[in-house]
Amino acid sequence: MKQLIEILEDVNPGVDYNTCTDLVDGGYLNSLSILAIVAELEEAFDIVISTVEVTPKNFNSAQSLWEMVLRLKEE
Amino acid sequence: MLPLSSYFSLLYLAILLPGTVLAYTVLPQKYRRAVLLLSSYAVFWLVSGKLLCYLLFSTISVHHIGLWLENTQLEANRLLETAPKETRKDIRARTQQRRKKIVAFGIAVQFGILLALKYGAFFISNFNELADLMKVTVKLPVPSVILPIGISFYTMQAASYMLDVYRENIPADRNLMRLALYMSFFPQLMEGPICRYSETAQQLWDAPPMRWKNLMLGLQRILWGIMKKMVVADRLNLLITEAFDNYVHYDGFMIAAAVVCYTVQLYMDFSGTMDLVLGSGQIFGIKLPENFQRPFFSRTIQEFWRRWHITLGAWFRDYVFYPISLSAPIKKLPLLLQKRLGRTYGFIFSSIPALFCVWLCNGLWHGAGWNFIFFGMYHFALILVENIMEPPAVWLAKRLHINRDGILYRCMQIVRTAVLFCIGELFFRASSLKAGFAMFKKIFTDFTLARVKDNTFFSHGADKHDFLIVVVTLALILAVGCIQERGVSVRQWIEKRNLAVRLSLWYLLILFIVIFGAYGTGYIPVDPIYAGF
């Protein structure tokens, strides 16, 4: 989780990722930074994130992102 | 000439809508959904006549594809339960392959119809010209087909449904009637918004009971939309038509004014229609997705497109941009480019292929014509430049001690974005790409204020009084927009006032439309612009 937050802050600084729960709906992440996050996560956790996973539901908070990472790691 | 051509007609506002509301109110829930579906098909029939069969075909085929996709998956799941571990991966892969083929087939059918009907003539005439250039004497006959109004919108909905089922975001709908309602709900069938199945299908099927409050809020929004369209969009129509049709006779100032007026008109027409559409939905307690979020407060073109025709942008983002960006070959690009260009630029440049596709599709979606393709490419270039310029702009601002969140800087950005968008609209509205360039050139080479000085500017369909009332109305809309930008709901504020205030607001708004609306002798209302796309 800590690593995830670091990635997020690295890609798109200036948001409190510990508390924010509307990263996508609130317009904090644009499509470019979402792509960056996908690329970084894939690299860092050795997972494959497909288009299906790119939904506001998964990307709205650090917590939901982390859950997605864990789930994909298991598969 | 078919009987219904716009939601702003008496037929819709005085007969179809109230009739549906009445039937919806008195019937029990199980019939209410039937009322909605019946009204939807009635509206489609009145708009496009026999072309209703295209919609019926699309609905049935999409329903079928959805079930096919799901059954394939269910079958695979059954197999997986009993299959030995080592073959499971293989089964999964084969199922995925099959499902991919099914969804590709479904999409091909839907877009095939759209392409054939909407772009057939464009491609064939361009092919003929090409053949002409190469001195080949082949002349294919250019077909003249009539498009069912709204096909661009419901095709997008059909595709999103199939793709969502394919991605297992939603289960396939076994209920044909619910799907039919999703595809055809009458307020949205002419000009959108482009809804997602997960957003509206179940709401429509539930057909919530009529509520007095919803009725009032819905009607209020409809009136607001009528004001935008009849007072502003229609009033500017004569001037715009005149200037764009006969631009050769006019100077740069006239053209620049017409371009600004057209941008205003397009916004007022489309967002006014959306107010009417969402208001109609609200009457029945149906929440349709918003299509506009005060776009002219945007600071960048990117932000603009997140606030203008939102549902179209979101569609392209979810079904074109992400799939392309995340497809195997392109996914590697950012990491590859990062090494050479650095992080930020690595990502910016690796988004080019997907971004290009999005804007090509966006341009083409608006119609078959080189000016629309140019319009798409123009915005593609703007967004790319915007992304590239961002880091140096940040650096420069820091060096010069400019507060990028200061009011002055923000205003500068807002104006710049609006101007850039207006230029795009010039090409969008121009009768051809050639005409667009000629007009654009005139703005700079033939700019003179002579027409304003001798007042002939005010004799081309919009006089000083017209401009005055347009400005007053826009100021009103701007004021409401400013309040909303601060997160205050104007409608809630109104709701809390006492009866006398609310009643006078209703009467004032109606009287305002009656007196200052541009209808009757001497006016030609603008045809619903987006229904043509």
Next chain:
Amino acid sequence: MIYLKRTGCVMLFLLGLLVILLAASAIFKPKNNIPSAGMEETLANGILGEPENTIDVLIIGDSESRCAICPMQIWKETGFTTYVCATAAQKLSYSYTMLDRAFQRQKPKIVILETLAIFREMSLEDAVKEILYHRLPVLRYHDRWKCLHANDFGGAVLPVWTNDSKGYWNTKKVDPGSNEPYMGAMDNKSSVSLLNRRYVRAIKTLCEKNGSRLLLLSTPSTINWNYALHNGIQAVAEELGIEYIDMNLMNDRIKIDWSRDTFDKGDHLNHSGAVKLSLVLSEYLQEQGIFKDHRGDQAYAKWEDILKNRGTEPEEE
């Protein structure tokens, strides 16, 4: 119960709206029948400025009738007064409005409806709009906010303008048409839409209520008329019990020469054609024996003056 209450609320709201719109109508209605006061179609609406009960025959219809019937010619021949309330591409809904307005001050004995207007396509929406425009003038004249005067607030409606050619509009130019026969008899029948038949009936009822007789009249036109249309009108006339005269079938009497009597290749009659037609119409009106010759009557001196000053000349663009 709650439904009843809310329906009541809606009714009250609409009633309030009606009152407001009627009040606005009083302000926006033109106070005179001239363009600067906001009046539309002034040539036809010149009827509103004619002295009360001075018009014997009223004509409604589209440009065909405006170019075919010359009231000053009829006056010259018979001393009867006619007025042409015709407008370009007139729809029956507007014909009804014209007639209703004219009846406020006039008691014509005969109302002539030119039949091409009966075939003009009209949607239900057109009809409803025209009724609303007629009953709530603020809708028709809403654009007058640009030029309201103090007089508009509470001033009386006093139309005083009249037109010297009495609604007749034409030219002496010639653009010859063909003299080929165009009225070959046949059984085909062009049908008149239900809504338009309803309107003809409503116009007839309105005439009867005001003590007038309705007459359907087809004026000659090689481009706009044929035998199928004739049959269509004949059927309507029989159905509603209205007298019908088709002047396209009377050319041995009228003697229209299409090489000289039209200004647009047989679409409309020109002045010389209109004079010929008006002579025959005069004879028909005399045969009725219900009109008085007003020539020499002091109350109609103005008509004498016009004839003396400008003859039967048309209003020309």
